[in-house]
Amino acid sequence: MTTTQNTTLIPDTKLAKEATDILREHGTDLIYNHSVRVYLFAAEQGRHAKLRFDPELLYVSAAFHDLGLIKAFSSETERFEVDGANAVRQFLTTHKIPEDQIQVAWRAIALHTTPGVTQYMEPEVALLFSGVGLDVLGEGFDTFPVEVREEIVAAYPRVDFKEGIVKAFFGGFAHKPGSTWGTVKADVCERFISGYKSPNFCDLIANSPFPNSIRH
Structure with a gap:
């Protein structure tokens, strides 16, 4: 794989x-347009921050990051993020x-919906998270170059995206809602x-099988 810090093109x-x-x-x-936008947003963010990242690895990660929502890649119990991560592992292996x-x-892929962690990890991990955050939630919208953003969205349109992506999320884990516990997807x-x-963490602690107090 190649390493660069100046690319917003899909690796050829x-x-x-x-x-x-x-x-x-x-x-x-x-899902296709979203995944490509995520890569292009992430690559531009990496270039702007002068990060050294592998565009090919970042692109493949973006391409697979939501495949866990698709029936062909979805397990019965795992988080959809883990299903996508396992799929990319098989592909790259x-x-x-x-x-x-x-x-x-x-x-x-496994951490692309987990806030507060990825910024301390490898550039590809951090950038996939930030690319997803921009496309889904608009995080960093005002600081992203307007011309680049408009060019990306024109090439890969956001057709009914706000409503459609939420339905796509639900369709991907409606059969296993328990897998969303502790994540933003529980919403x-x-x-x-x-x-x-979704189960309440405080209730789970209170209902633990241990007695409330043990004296020695």
């Missing part, structure tokens, strides 16, 4: 093309990518499943 490599083919085959137009790079991609289950409430 065999690995990237194969990742795109998988994304196109299994993903919807919404097949292509004989070094284990340390595979681990970076795995972490990037999606509470919004769409009548009467569903």
Whole structure:
């Protein structure tokens, strides 16, 4: 894989093309456009911050980051982020990518919805999180170059994205709402499943099988 700090183009490599083919085959137009925008946003953020990152690894991570929402990659019990991370591990292992790079991609996808952690990790991990944050939540919208943002969105449109991405999230883990406990995606289950409430951490502590106090 190659390392650079000046690219906002999709890497023109065999690995990237194969990742795109998988994304196109299994993903919807919404997931495809979102995933490419995430990469382009992330790569521009990395260039602006003068980070040295692997654009190919970042692109593959972006391409796979929401595949855990797709039935072909979805498990019965794992978080969708972990399903996507496991899928990228299998893909990169097949292509004989070094284990340390595979681990970076795995972490990037597994943690792409986890705030407060990724900024202390490898650039690819941090950038995937920030690219997702910009596209889904608008984080960093005002500081991102307007011309670049408009060019990216024109090429990869946000058609009914706000409503569509929430439905895509729910569709990806409606069969396993418990997998969202402790994550921001629990909000999606509470919004769409009548009467569903994510377990409360304080209640779990109170209901632990240990007695309230043990004296020696």
